[in-house]
Amino acid sequence: MTEPTISRQDFDVLLARAGLTLDEKQAEDLRHAYKYVQAMAERVRTPRGREAEPAHIFVFPHEATAG
Amino acid sequence: MIGSNAFPTIAEASRAIEAGTLSPVALTEFILDRIAALDGRLNAYLTVTADAARAEARDAEAEIRAGRRRGPLHGVPIAFKDIFETAGVPTTCQSRALAGHVPARDATSVAKVRAAGAVGLGKLTTHEFAFGGPSFDILGQPARNPWNTAHFTGGSSSGTGAAVTAGLALGGFGSDTGGSIRLPAAYFGLVGLKPTYGRISRAGVFPLAFSLDHAGPMAWTAEDCAIMLEAMAGHDPADPASADVPAPPYAAMLDRDLTGLRIGVIRHFWEEAEAEPETVAALEAALKVFEGLGAKLVEVRLSPLSDWCATCSLILLSEAFAVHEEWLRGSPEIYGEFMRMRLFLAGAITAADYVQALRRRRELCAEFAAAFADVDVMFTATAAGPAPRIEEMGAFYTFARPLLTMPFNVTGSPALATRAGFSSEGLPLSLSLIGKPFDEATVLAAAHAYEKATEWAARRPSLEAVDAAA
Numbered sequence: 001m002t003e004p005t006i007s008r009q010d011f012d013v014l015l016a017r018a019g020l021t022l023d024e025k026q027a028e029d030l031r032h033a034y035k036y037v038q039a040m041a042e043r044v045r046t047p048r049g050r051e052a053e054p055a056h057i058f059v060f061p062h063e064a065t066a067g
Numbered sequence: 068m069i070g071s072n073a074f075p076t077i078a079e080a081s082r083a084i085e086a087g088t089l090s091p092v093a094l095t096e097f098i099l100d101r102i103a104a105l106d107g108r109l110n111a112y113l114t115v116t117a118d119a120a121r122a123e124a125r126d127a128e129a130e131i132r133a134g135r136r137r138g139p140l141h142g143v144p145i146a147f148k149d150i151f152e153t154a155g156v157p158t159t160c161q162s163r164a165l166a167g168h169v170p171a172r173d174a175t176s177v178a179k180v181r182a183a184g185a186v187g188l189g190k191l192t193t194h195e196f197a198f199g200g201p202s203f204d205i206l207g208q209p210a211r212n213p214w215n216t217a218h219f220t221g222g223s224s225s226g227t228g229a230a231v232t233a234g235l236a237l238g239g240f241g242s243d244t245g246g247s248i249r250l251p252a253a254y255f256g257l258v259g260l261k262p263t264y265g266r267i268s269r270a271g272v273f274p275l276a277f278s279l280d281h282a283g284p285m286a287w288t289a290e291d292c293a294i295m296l297e298a299m300a301g302h303d304p305a306d307p308a309s310a311d312v313p314a315p316p317y318a319a320m321l322d323r324d325l326t327g328l329r330i331g332v333i334r335h336f337w338e339e340a341e342a343e344p345e346t347v348a349a350l351e352a353a354l355k356v357f358e359g360l361g362a363k364l365v366e367v368r369l370s371p372l373s374d375w376c377a378t379c380s381l382i383l384l385s386e387a388f389a390v391h392e393e394w395l396r397g398s399p400e401i402y403g404e405f406m407r408m409r410l411f412l413a414g415a416i417t418a419a420d421y422v423q424a425l426r427r428r429r430e431l432c433a434e435f436a437a438a439f440a441d442v443d444v445m446f447t448a449t450a451a452g453p454a455p456r457i458e459e460m461g462a463f464y465t466f467a468r469p470l471l472t473m474p475f476n477v478t479g480s481p482a483l484a485t486r487a488g489f490s491s492e493g494l495p496l497s498l499s500l501i502g503k504p505f506d507e508a509t510v511l512a513a514a515h516a517y518e519k520a521t522e523w524a525a526r527r528p529s530l531e532a533v534d535a536a537a
Contacts, residue, residue, distance in 0.1 A: 011415070014414070014415045015411075015414065015415070018388075018414030018415065019392075019395075019396045019414075020395060020396065020399070020411055020414050021396075021399075022411065026408070026411065029408065029462075030408065030411055030412055030415070033408075033412055033462075033463050033466070034412070034415055036380075036412070036463060036466035036467070037381075037412060037415050037416055037420070039377070040376075040377035040380055040381050040420075040424075040466075041377075041381065041416070041417075041420045041423070043373060043374050043377035043378075043427075044374075044377055044378055044381060044420070044423045044424045044426070044427040045423050046374075046427060046430070048426060048430070052426050052429070052430070053426070053429060054422055054425030054426045054428070054429060055278075055425045055426070055428035055429040055432060056278060056425055061307075
């Protein structure tokens with residue numbers, strides 16, 4: 001198994017922020033799997049202008065529009 | 068007879084019912100007998116609604132004899148993945164969290180096929196909440212693969228795949244958020260169609276990830292998928308993402324001459340997924356078949372496969388976490404281990420990660436639309452190889468290697484998986500065809516032409532092997 005890419009202290013902060021309560025084995029297994037989240041998060045941060053819109057934008061519900 | 072492979076496709080059954088040479092009642096009894104004989108080893112069903120199926124078959128037979136045949140699904144027995152709500156019938160998502168849940172109403176797509184006269188056989192196994200599997204610590208057992216029960220089914224529409232492959236239903240409902248129709252279709256040697264996002268209503272389907280979820284048909288042939296899609300598709304105000312785009316008569320549009328059809332070949336996807344040599348050979352042979360049918364091949368290069376998968380996975384995990392947040396915080400032990408660990412991992416994703424994935428999604432969709440300027444349909448692999456052994460599947464396997472199906476959940480494009488041959492071990496191999504938004508007709512026609520030009524659809528698994536594994 002490769003070394004985790006995040007310290008236990010930092011990972012515990014993420015888990016606490018998410019409101020999750022894990023046992024010791026679960027926390028360690030997830031800490032080792034966190035590399036997948038990091039790799040994905042890096043991949044979606046390609047160079048783009050600040051104005052680049054997300055795929056989902058706000059639209060009014062059909063019934064809320066006039067006419 | 069039960070152990071044999073002598074069972075019809077939807078189209079064959081439909082034509083025989085129309086001609087009066089096949090009784091819906093007899094066909095339904097025949098399939099119920101097969102379920103009783105074989106499902107103890109295949110675990111395709113969580114609930115078999117035998118009495119209701121018999122009653123529906125009797126009603127169908129009476130209506131058809133009275134000259135009121137509703138269409139090609141009338142009297143044809145099919146089944147529903149257990150994330151689709153069914154009135155009065157347990158809908159559990161194969162999770163202890165929903166054990167005993169009995170909805171009052173049918174999902175819109177279920178109601179539509181019932182209105183088309185289909186006979187409902189029951190509810191099919193799934194990965195837990197269409198995400199956590201293959202799991203042995205949830206409600207019921209995972210479906211097994213009739214080609215070799217030691218090998219993975221793909222997921223999450225695993226029960227649908229097992230049922231259709233073994234003749235325990237003529238067709239079935241699947242759902243697809245990252246490949247859950249197409250991967251089992253690949254590992255079972257079926258045809259599975261994820262239509263355009265918005266083409267089939269999601270109302271009454273338990274959500275996995277709202278912006279990636281698709282419902283669709285799984286069946287033995289492209290023609291069968293066309294017949295099912297016609298009945299399932301249509302605008303539904305109850306689904307905010309439902310598209311108000313008319314669905315054409317797909318089955319009548321199948322016999323299309325492929326001469327001049329421009330096929331975009333996304334070869335680098337299967338290279339980046341490190342496709343196995345037998346899969347690569349099958350894909351190259353399939354391309355030659357398409358050329359022989361008159362199609363013109365065009366090489367297409369897109370962003371790396373891992374970019375598409377990262378985008379899909381971050382969105383999927385974030386939206387799924389939101390759906391399950393209350394149970395995850397309050398009673399995580401209610402899930403099987405794989406579901407619980409995958410959703411726990413989702414808790415480590417930040418809001419900024421999610422929004423950056425949505426921004427990447429817009430870029431990738433624009434890139435894919437531009438790539439379609441010079442082609443009519445795209446071609447790539449469905450999976451990097453045949454079904455792996457079931458014990459190889461760990462909690463995080465979907466993140467360890469890129470999935471070839473995920474790009475088309477990102478784009479919402481219609482995407483179809485169909486068999487492209489067999490490995491030396493006798494396991495199915497699969498290719499994918501992807502269309503422009505709402506152009507399922509071209510995808511189905513290309514798959515139908517390929518199916519007619521090859522012999523793969525004639526091969527069924529030996530159910531004696533299933534018996535031997537018992």
